[in-house]
Amino acid sequence: LKIDITRAGFLTSVQDLGRFGFREFGVSVGGALDSHALRVANLLVGNAESAAGLEITLGGLRLRFVDDRIVAWCGGEFDARLGSTSLAAGHAALVRAGQELMFNQPKVGCRCWLGISGEIDVPIVLGSRSTDLRTNFGGFDGRALRDGDEIALGKNSKHAQSLVDLLREQRISPWSPPHDWSSPAQREPILRVMRGSDWNRFNDVTIQRFMNEVFMVSPDSDRMGVRLEGIELKQNHDIDLISEAVAPGTIQVPPGGKPIVLLGDCQTIGGYPKIAHVIGVDLPIAAQLRVGDRIRFCEVSLAEAHHLLAERDRDLAEFRVGIELHVR
Amino acid sequence: MEITPLGDSALVVRVRNQFEDAPEQTSNEVLRALRQIEDARIPGVIELAPAYTTVAVFFDPLRVMDDAARVDHVIELLTQKIHEALSRGGRRKQRDKGTRLIEIPVCYEAEFALDLEQVSRQRQIDPNEVVDLHRAAHYRVSCIGFTPGFPFLSGLHKRLATPRRSIPRKEIPAGSVAIGGVQTGIYPMKSPGGWNIIGRTPLRLFNPQKDPPALLRPGDRVRFRAITREEFDRAAN
Numbered sequence: 001l002k003i004d005i006t007r008a009g010f011l012t013s014v015q016d017l018g019r020f021g022f023r024e025f026g027v028s029v030g031g032a033l034d035s036h037a038l039r040v041a042n043l044l045v046g047n048a049e050s051a052a053g054l055e056i057t058l059g060g061l062r063l064r065f066v067d068d069r070i071v072a073w074c075g076g077e078f079d080a081r082l083g084s085t086s087l088a089a090g091h092a093a094l095v096r097a098g099q100e101l102m103f104n105q106p107k108v109g110c111r112c113w114l115g116i117s118g119e120i121d122v123p124i125v126l127g128s129r130s131t132d133l134r135t136n137f138g139g140f141d142g143r144a145l146r147d148g149d150e151i152a153l154g155k156n157s158k159h160a161q162s163l164v165d166l167l168r169e170q171r172i173s174p175w176s177p178p179h180d181w182s183s184p185a186q187r188e189p190i191l192r193v194m195r196g197s198d199w200n201r202f203n204d205v206t207i208q209r210f211m212n213e214v215f216m217v218s219p220d221s222d223r224m225g226v227r228l229e230g231i232e233l234k235q236n237h238d239i240d241l242i243s244e245a246v247a248p249g250t251i252q253v254p255p256g257g258k259p260i261v262l263l264g265d266c267q268t269i270g271g272y273p274k275i276a277h278v279i280g281v282d283l284p285i286a287a288q289l290r291v292g293d294r295i296r297f298c299e300v301s302l303a304e305a306h307h308l309l310a311e312r313d314r315d316l317a318e319f320r321v322g323i324e325l326h327v328r
Numbered sequence: 329m330e331i332t333p334l335g336d337s338a339l340v341v342r343v344r345n346q347f348e349d350a351p352e353q354t355s356n357e358v359l360r361a362l363r364q365i366e367d368a369r370i371p372g373v374i375e376l377a378p379a380y381t382t383v384a385v386f387f388d389p390l391r392v393m394d395d396a397a398r399v400d401h402v403i404e405l406l407t408q409k410i411h412e413a414l415s416r417g418g419r420r421k422q423r424d425k426g427t428r429l430i431e432i433p434v435c436y437e438a439e440f441a442l443d444l445e446q447v448s449r450q451r452q453i454d455p456n457e458v459v460d461l462h463r464a465a466h467y468r469v470s471c472i473g474f475t476p477g478f479p480f481l482s483g484l485h486k487r488l489a490t491p492r493r494s495i496p497r498k499e500i501p502a503g504s505v506a507i508g509g510v511q512t513g514i515y516p517m518k519s520p521g522g523w524n525i526i527g528r529t530p531l532r533l534f535n536p537q538k539d540p541p542a543l544l545r546p547g548d549r550v551r552f553r554a555i556t557r558e559e560f561d562r563a564a565n
Contacts, residue, residue, distance in 0.1 A: 023377040023386070025534075025542040026476040125536050135476050135517060137536040197332045197340065242347050243471065243480075245377045245384030249335045269379050269473035277335035280389075303400040305336035306389050310399040313390050 002066060003116065005149040009060030009103065014120050014139035014151070015113070016052040019128035023268045029248065030138075031130045032113050033223065033264045033287035034184065037074035039316065040177050041115030043323055044072035044092040046160030051119035052129035054145075056112050058290075061103040065095045069156070070117040070163045074177075076109020076185040076288050087172065090182030094167040109185025109288035117160035121152040133223060134265055162327050175326050177319055185288035188214075191261070192282050192300045196251065196274035201235045209233075210275065210297060215259065217293045223265035226289045232257030235273060243271040249278040249286070261286050279305035281312055329361070329414060331407050338386045339403070341365070341410060347380040347470070348510065351482040354381055355470055359547045361414055368413035370406065378546045379471045380480075385410065429549045432514070432529050434463065434505050435560040440528035447490050447507060447524050459554065461485040462505075462526060467512065467550040477516035477534030477542035481550055484512045496522035503528045505552070516542075530555075530563035 005012075017038065018031025032038035032055055039049040047053075054061075059078055072092045073080060080087040081102045087093050089112070095101060103112070122129050122140050131139025140151060156164065167173060176182065199207070215230035233253045246252065250262045252272035261278055262270075263286065278286050279300060289295065300308075330342040343357045344350075362378045365385060372392030377384040385406070392402045436459045438444070448455040467483040474480075489510045497520060500506075504515045506523035515521055516533035533543045544550065555563070 020386075021375050022476075022541060023375055023384075024472065024546065025540060026473045026478055027536075027541065028476075126539070126541055132476075132536075135534075135536070194333070194336065197334070242380045242382075243473065244340060244379040244382040245334060245338065247335050247338050247384075247386070267473060267475075268377060269471060274334070277333075280336050302333055302336055302403060306399040306402055309336065309389055 001118070001121075001153045001155065002150050003153060004064040004066065005145050005147065005151065006062040006064050006100065007060060008145040008147050008149065009056060009058070009062075011057035012061050012145045013055050013131040013133060014052050014122055014129060014145075015055040015131060016129045017050050018264065019126055019130055019132070019138070022126050023245070026268050027126060028132065028134065028265050028268060030132050030223075030264050031128065033111060034075065034113065034284035036181065036284055036312070036316075037184070038113040038115065040090070040181055040319070041072045041074045041113050042119075043320060044090070044173070044177075045070040045115040045117040046157050046163050046327070047115055047117060047119050051115065052122065053116065053120065054114040056103050056114060058110050059103040059105040063101045065097060065099055065101070067097050068164050069095050069153070070160050070167070071095055071101060071114060073112050073114045074182040075112025076106040077183060078106040078112050079104040085172070088176070090176035090179070092163060092167065092173040094164060094171050106185070108187055109183075110290035111287055116153060117163070118154040118156045121154045132265075159327060166327065173326070175322070178315070184284040186285065188294045188296075189285045189289075190296050190298050191285060192279050192305070193251065193276040193297045194279055194300060194302050194305055196276045198241070198273035199275055201237075201273050202233060202275060203236055206233055211299060212296075214294045214296055217289045217291055217295065218258075219291045221289065221291065223263055225263055225266055226261040226286060228259045228261065228295070230258070233259055233275065241271050241273060243269045246270040246274065247277075249280065249283055250274050251276045251278065261289075263287065279308065281305070281308040331410060333403065334384060337389055338384055339406060339410070341383045341385065341414075342381060343383065344381045351468065351470065355468055355482070355547060358383060364413045364416060365410055368409060368416075370409045370413070372406070379473070427547055427549060429551065430544060431551050431553050432531060433555040433559065433563060434527040434529050434552045435555050435557055436463075436527040437557050439557070440504070441526045443493070443506075443524035444526045447488070447526060450490055451487060453487060458488060458526065461488055462507075462512070463552040463554050467552075469544050469546050469548045469550060472542060472544065472546060475515070475517060475519050475534075476536075477544070479513055479533070479544045479550070481512045482510075484510055486510075490524050492522040493524060496520055500525065501528065503530060503533070505529060528560070530560050
């Protein structure tokens, strides 16, 4: 009941849907930067949606299986291979004992999430199996995976076992979720944002330019945030703000005027002006941004953001039912 | 109290606009609001996070309403429920049960006090007096953040207020006690940072294996007690 990490790749870590309830103590939510992708991957392999999977950054990962498992992945445009067979995003596949699963560098985007039936079995720390890479706890030994690691897996669920039987012949499922669910990566995406509480600290011209100009993703981006290059966003008056809560999606503007889109590993509080927030349904797009990508912003209302969330929730509910039907 | 959205899944309740003019009162009011909102057990609310002047309310927009079709009323409904919670007067007079006094041993000896000379020079105060002023004051945790378990403490003697270092250190040892502007704080773990280090505590401020994972929580009162290097070593083992 394990998998061998032959090659750990650029940055691979164990993540689930995140660590909630400890922001008061400064603990980041963390978790899969695209929780929707992890949910879908888990559904495809017969796991609970909240099960821990692997977050793979920029590929280079090789996994060797020691027993029969169902796997599925969602995320950027990676070239994933099961032996010599290519495995597309969003399809459940049967991996036999001894087989190797490989993730090469992505063409577009930078991260993907791998669900493995039986789920990754690491201890729950502060309510989550996610790795806090900044503080080094949770996940597998509180760190990113290394070559030669052996990761414990749980038993296949009944659902997963019936998938194993079902896919014995064809190996890869013909069914898959809508394409944009499994591959949200784009080279020149538009991120939908809603106004932040400091929107009015920026003058009309700056706001105009924030909404119209292209920003480029800078190299010092990580799981804490995506740093952007482009026009300088100057405030009307520089004032010291009192630190308060920030959240994944918050776009803050430090004194240099270069905005940062915060991601899952961001600090719990911040003192920089919050010009806007990437809406929840577009966080998967933000999670795919990599150096050199060019992005633009587009304003939507809070009500619209909520409608989009509700719509996605309905679609996911339908997909759950659809999956059930295939296995029955 | 002003309530504003923080993205589509959180609201920020602004309890006061200022902090420094009345830190004690502000902390009390923030903690009271925190408790009132907590006690209301509003459906869909995931967690609360207090800071200096605010309480952030994180929620799942799809769990706030029983009927997802009415999702455009989420903010309206939540705001109303928060206002209701805040206007419930019953607990206002109750003594805040959350206020604890925690004593933190600190070794101020040169080996640990990397910036004591620097603070002393800048503030033109003898190093021994810097230490005396620092350990004599009564502090309060106004916020936890930066890294897990890092307490921002108000109550620093005005004469000790020292700007952050212009070039932050890449690595500050765990337990370092430091001054940043008008605040003092403790680095729970090895991390980069720009505050002026004047001592070190052997206590562990953050332990993810415990619940709660942090030694301190917002509202706690804190005193520092000077210890020798020997006492530090004994406590650290």
